[in-house]
Amino acid sequence: MSARPVVTTGNVLFSLKTFLAAMLAYYIAVRFDLPRPFWAVATVYIVAHPLSGAISSKSLYRMVGTAIGGAATLILVPNLVNEPILLSAAIIAWASGCTFISLLDRTPRGYAPLLAGYARAQQGNDPKRESDISCRWNGPSA
Secondary structure, three states: OOOOOOOOHHHHHHHHHHHHHHHHHHHHHHHOOOOOOHHHHHHHHHHOOOOOOOHHHHHHHHHHHHHHHHHHHHHHHHHHOOOHHHHHHHHHHHHHHHHHHHHHOOOHHHHHHHHHHHHHHHHOOOHHHHHHHHHHHHOOOO
16 A cells, blocks of 8 residues: 655645735735734635635535534623633534534535634634623623
């Protein structure tokens, strides 16, 4: 049983093109003075995921995954905003479960749970914003 080489010309070219796209996205984000320009780099690497299939099917599953991640944010954050350790554990469990499910399905469908995990991780990391979401969802605390 022969092992396939990991470092091939195609893999190196893909890596270089993705890196250049990430640096261009970061440069543009910095030039537009966005508050968190590093997310532009993360977005490039998420979108460039090589095992996810055609772009049209990726876009549908990307929307579905983002919606599921948003729903998870609305469920987890308001209920656990006052328990940061529990919230962190829930986010870790959510991201781990989503990644596990995405690895079970190597078709473009597997992209939806992957994005659901990423989306939840990206949507509610700012404590001030999380308390704002909680106040809008549950009403202001006493």
